[in-house]
Amino acid sequence: xxxxxxxxxxxxxxxxxxxxxxxxxxxxxxxxxxxxxxxxxxxxxxxxxxxxxxxxxxxxxxxxxxxxxxxxxxxxxxxxxxxxxxxxxxxxxxxxxxxxxxxxxxxxxxxxxxxxxxxxxxxxxxxxxxxxxxxxxxxxxxxxxxxxxxxxxxxxxxxxxxxxxxxxxxxxxxxxxxxxxxxxxxxxxxxxxxxxxxxxxxxxxxxxxxxxxxxxxxxxxxxxxxxxxxxxxxxxxxxxxxxxxxxxxxxxxxxxxxxxxxxxxxxxxxxxxxxxxxxxxxxxxxxxxxxxxxxxxxxxxxxxxxxxxxxxxxxxxxxxxxxxxxxxxxxxxxxxxxxxxxxxxxxxxxxxxxxxxxxxxxxxxxxxxxxxxxxxxxxxxxxxxxxxxxxxxxxxxxxxxxxxxxxxxxxxxxxxxxxxxxxxxxxxxxxxxxxxxxxxxxxxxxxxxxxxx
Numbered sequence: 001x002x003x004x005x006x007x008x009x010x011x012x013x014x015x016x017x018x019x020x021x022x023x024x025x026x027x028x029x030x031x032x033x034x035x036x037x038x039x040x041x042x043x044x045x046x047x048x049x050x051x052x053x054x055x056x057x058x059x060x061x062x063x064x065x066x067x068x069x070x071x072x073x074x075x076x077x078x079x080x081x082x083x084x085x086x087x088x089x090x091x092x093x094x095x096x097x098x099x100x101x102x103x104x105x106x107x108x109x110x111x112x113x114x115x116x117x118x119x120x121x122x123x124x125x126x127x128x129x130x131x132x133x134x135x136x137x138x139x140x141x142x143x144x145x146x147x148x149x150x151x152x153x154x155x156x157x158x159x160x161x162x163x164x165x166x167x168x169x170x171x172x173x174x175x176x177x178x179x180x181x182x183x184x185x186x187x188x189x190x191x192x193x194x195x196x197x198x199x200x201x202x203x204x205x206x207x208x209x210x211x212x213x214x215x216x217x218x219x220x221x222x223x224x225x226x227x228x229x230x231x232x233x234x235x236x237x238x239x240x241x242x243x244x245x246x247x248x249x250x251x252x253x254x255x256x257x258x259x260x261x262x263x264x265x266x267x268x269x270x271x272x273x274x275x276x277x278x279x280x281x282x283x284x285x286x287x288x289x290x291x292x293x294x295x296x297x298x299x300x301x302x303x304x305x306x307x308x309x310x311x312x313x314x315x316x317x318x319x320x321x322x323x324x325x326x327x328x329x330x331x332x333x334x335x336x337x338x339x340x341x342x343x344x345x346x347x348x349x350x351x352x353x354x355x356x357x358x359x360x361x362x363x364x365x366x367x368x369x370x371x372x373x374x375x376x377x378x379x380x381x382x383x384x385x386x387x388x389x390x391x392x393x394x395x396x397x398x399x400x401x402x403x404x405x406x407x408x409x410x411x412x413x414x415x416x417x418x419x420x421x422x423x424x425x426x427x428x429x430x431x432x433x434x435x436x437x438x439x440x441x442x443x444x445x446x447x448x449x450x451x452x453x
Contacts, residue, residue, distance in 0.1 A: 001034060001077045002231035003096030004157070005116040007104035008126045009139055014162040016044050016202065017193045017218075018126045019099040020051050020210055022160070022227060025185075025219035026095060027052070031228060034076040034093035038115040039101030040370075040391035040434065042262040042298070046205035047195065048099070051215065055265035058436060059098060059119070061110040062370040062389055066118050068438030070237035072266055073119055095231050104143055105150070109370050113152050119234040122157040124184055124227070129164035133172030136161060140181050157230050158182030160222065163189045182230065185222035190214055199365070199395050200300075204261060245443055248450035250275045253291040257281040259308060260332060262298035262434065270437040271295075274446050282336070285311035292449040293326040296333030298434055302361045302396065305341045305349035318352035327354060327428040328380050328445055331394055334423065334430035335359045338398065355423045355430050356401035357416075367392045371413030371433045373421055379407035380429040380448055381422075381441035387411065388441050390433035398423070398432075407431075 006022065008015040023033045035048030036057035045056030057076045059069050077092050100112030104123065107114070116123050125143055129136045136159070144156035161173050164186035174183045187193070192214035195202045252271050254263070256279040271277040280286040283304055288294065294317065301308060308314055314336055321327045321337075329337045337354040344361040351359075371390045375382035382388050398416050400423065407422030407429055408415070415421030415432060422431045435441040 001074075001093060001096050002233055003036075003073075003098060003119070003121050004227070004231045005038065005098040005100055005112060005119070005121050005123050006126060006160070007100040007112045007116070007123045007156075008102070009128065009143060010103045011106075013126050013128050014187065015099050015126050016047055016195065017210070018160050018162055018187050019097055020047060021187055021215055021218035022097055022222060023048070023052050024212075024215040025222040025224040026097070026228060028216065028219055029224035029228070031095050031224070032091055032093040034096040036073065036076065036096055036098040037101070038098055038112045039107070039110065041101065043200065043202050043204060044099055046261075047202070047209065048205070050205035050209040054093065057096075058264045058266065059115050060391070060436065061114055061118060063110070063391060063436040064438040067237050067239055068436070069115065069118055070235055071239060072438065073234055074237055075266070075269070095228060096234075105146065105152075113147065113154050116154045117152055120232070121234055122155045122230055122232060124230065125156055125159045126162050127159050129161035129169070129173055129186070130189070133169060134176040136173050137176035137178070137181070141178060144181060156181070158184050160184050161186040163187065165189070166221070182226060184227050184230075187218050188221055190218065193218060200393065244273055247274050248446045250292040250446060250449035251290070252277055252293050252295055252446070252449070253289040254279050254295045255282050255297060255333070257283040258299070259283045259301045259304040259336070260297045260299040262330075262332065264436055266437050267442055270442050271446070274443070275449070280313070282313035282317070283307055283311060285313055288313065288316050288320055293328065293445065295445075296327065296329035296336055298331035298333060301332045301336045302341060302343055305343060306347070308336065308351070309349040314352040318354050321352070321354040321426050321428045324427055326380060326449060329428075329430040330434050331392070331432050334398070334432060335396055337428065337430045354428050355425050356404045357398040357423055359396050359398050361396050363395075365393065365395050366397050367394055367414040367432065369413045371415070371421075372411040373408035373413075373415070373433060374411050376407060376409055379422060379424060380427075380445050381435065382408070382444055388435055388439045390435040390439065392432050392434070394432055
């Protein structure tokens with residue numbers, strides 16, 4: 001599967017809108033497109049899926065490692081094999097569009113440039129052209145030459161001009177570009193191409209998908225032919241995609257609704273490959289399915305706290321956890337596993353009561369970083385002394401009881417109290433950290449459940 005990476009000159013330059021318009025342009029030209037996202041984000045990929053009809057691949061060197069990143073990219077070629085209910089295509093994708101994170105060279109541990117280098121894919125640079133013409137070319141040339149200055153082996157192949165008008169504006173940009181920087185088109189200014197945002201980032205794709213008409217209008221200003229031609233084949237992983245661990249005798253129940261919507265496609269794939277997977281909605285009041293363990297992904301429980309309390313599923317889950325059912329929660333899942341959740345407006349709702357903590361939302365984010373944890377004792381996701389890598393981004397804080405037990409020491413990151421993460425109670429675990437299955441954490445979780453009935 002050929003591909004290219006869409007890098008920005010900075011955060012906020014409009015990479016997500018450019019990515020969606022490019023996906024639309026390529027699909028209109030007859031291509032089957034696999035979207036992907038550099039970095040650990042959950043929200044931008046939801047917009048990719050809303051347009052492309054395929055789950056977006058997560059490509060983060062810190063979370064996955066180089067071989068894991070390459071393997072996760074390669075798995076995208078099979079996203080239409082029936083394993084994903086949302087995959088609408090009937091044939092394998094032929095081109096992958098990777099949206100970058102922040103500016104091209106920004107990011108400690110997993111920048112967009114590092115992802116492009118690890119995959120050996122060319123970079124298409126998104127440059128804000130709202131108030132420039134020749135300066136747009138100068139900016140792009142600087143980004144192209146900076147790679148050599150820092151010894152980063154990537155090719156900045158050309159640009160997409162964001163917020164550029166047609167006519168003299170567009171022609172001035174094209175004329176100023178050096179011969180080795182190709183012009184792939186522009187994204188015209190359009191209020192309909194603005195995605196609403198809130199805490200944690202943009203609104204999810206299911207809530208605020210961009211209108212097709214506006215995307216097609218933007219796609220008409222892009223050259224799908226030149227974009228497809230610049231795409232190249234990615235580096236193959238050293239470890240084959242097929243070399244996966246053996247199945248386990250377990251059923252995993254995964255919460256899936258507007259309150260629990262942050263999970264990587266690869267996580268669900270790993271669950272399906274190694275165990276039986278069933279889903280349920282705590283927000284809808286679904287009973288907890290008959291299972292050997294429960295996974296509560298992150299999401300927005302704070303937006304639905306009162307409804308989660310009244311629905312009754314979390315109370316049932318708390319009872320089952322106290323009887324020994326293993327529950328694994330990440331970030332929003334941790335919040336739902338706590339004793340109570342207080343919104344930024346001061347409204348408090350009872351949660352599952354599994355973990356000895358009370359959670360409070362704040363107006364500003366409390367942690368944002370790549371994270372490394374070291375297991376203090378055998379936990380659901382790591383053996384004693386093992387380290388796992390993940391990512392944290394949350395607006396809440398947890399006030400833990402004095403007798404609370406932690407499963408991890410934070411080698412890097414804030415965790416729950418600055419030094420620890422992973423509140424553990426009964427056979428359950430709640431962390432502020434999101435992990436990718438390439439970390440091995442979900443394999444450990446499944447193996448802990450094996451034969452637990």
